[in-house]
Amino acid sequence: MNAGRTARDRARAELTQEIKDAARRQLAAEGAERLSLRAVSRELGMVSSALYRYFPSRDELLTALIIDAYDALGAEAEAAAKSETEPRAAWLAVCRAVRAWAIAHPQEYALIYGSPVSGYQAPQTTVQPASRVILTLFGILSQAQASGVLVPPDDAPEPKGLLAEQLQTLTEYAPGVPLKVLGRTAIAWTQLYGMISFELFGQLVGSMDPADEFFADATGQLATFLGLN
């Protein structure tokens, strides 16, 4: 990349970053669909058309913010995983970290895990950052399996058919982890995001809100559910 080789390159990189920062501020304040190119350019003291030299469209700006959000969340998850040595503690720490990031950045969370915006198709460049959290969880399970603290519950059914095939391809990223644990991992994974989304999007108001204890109970029960002792 040779970033900052010439003055022009440096200015361009800096301005690109400033645009993203301003956009992120607007995103946090107003939400994704109220994010306006013109408002961003106004905040930066430039004319709206100049912004198109850095991002060819509003959707491209959103894509950049999406990738940044995935990366920020992924970094938090990886840091949480490293902060604990025991696999079960690490698993729970990652779950807590995801929730904490989501609560701290609700609009960015909505951007990546809420309804997809407009008629916009997520480009291929987002899938790698998007997978960092689940890969972190897979890593914890692999480590748990290697150290013998992963004991698949007896009542867990053995996956069959297409589901078994799909889980089989996932073992590449979770070496050594039994298929039935991987199946329950998918359950715990989707439950985690369903729970966080419900909390953030107001679906729990009037019943399980505040959700702190529910969250701790659910993540704990699901960790046990998939054999993390």
Next chain:
Amino acid sequence: MNAGRTARDRARAELTQEIKDAARRQLAAEGAERLSLRAVSRELGMVSSALYRYFPSRDELLTALIIDAYDALGAEAEAAAKSETEPRAAWLAVCRAVRAWAIAHPQEYALIYGSPVSGYQAPQTTVQPASRVILTLFGILSQAQASGVLVPPDDAPEPKGLLAEQLQTLTEYAPGVPLKVLGRTAIAWTQLYGMISFELFGQLVGSMDPADEFFADATGQLATFLGLN
């Protein structure tokens, strides 16, 4: 209500419905944030300002669509529950019905379970239609408890503290159901919507897509998880 008392009342009710229908078509075709009052009015051959006689703002139109969506989904869930006599079969049928409706009406699902639109606050009128699905599930559990087929797993921990209090207030809608089953119901409930949202919003592409078998496996395991035999 005295609907249709005068010709004007009848015309107003009809036109209100036509507006909602046209808006729903646009919603399905373009998504919530591309839904435009002017396009709706164009489709109906009227001027945009006339539409404000029926819905005071775009957000009010969206609210009407949200309530209709909750009601449509709730009706599907209730019908599915009535189609089965055995509690476990009824539970699974409701889960399948929710997913089927979501797949058939992705934009409406996104409208009610995706990220909340713009700076818009869901009015109190939405909470009653919004609770129909979970109340249906509670009803199935109560019936299962009454008929003795609900056997809480031994390893389910007893809820404590605030969580126990929150679940206690929910027993009003699920009479007789043990607290620890209600706690696991909340887990299964959030997992259901997390799984459906991930499938609909493209988070499963490349791993668990198509998700039919994963869905059947997950709902079955969670039904067992909360003691539905």
Next chain:
DNA sequence: GGCGCGTCAAGAGCAGTGCTCTCGATTTAG
């Protein structure tokens, strides 16, 4: 060193949006 290419911010402009206000026409209610 200067010259030309590529990049840059700026401005005007287009088509679209939500929403408000005013205006006659029509229907309703007293």
Next chain:
DNA sequence: CTAAATCGAGAGCACTGCTCTTGACGCGCC
């Protein structure tokens, strides 16, 4: 029958994303 309420239509405001053109500036090559 008359006054009030309601209606659709139209003009207009402030805003949006985006395109095209213009003129200036920094850069690397000769």
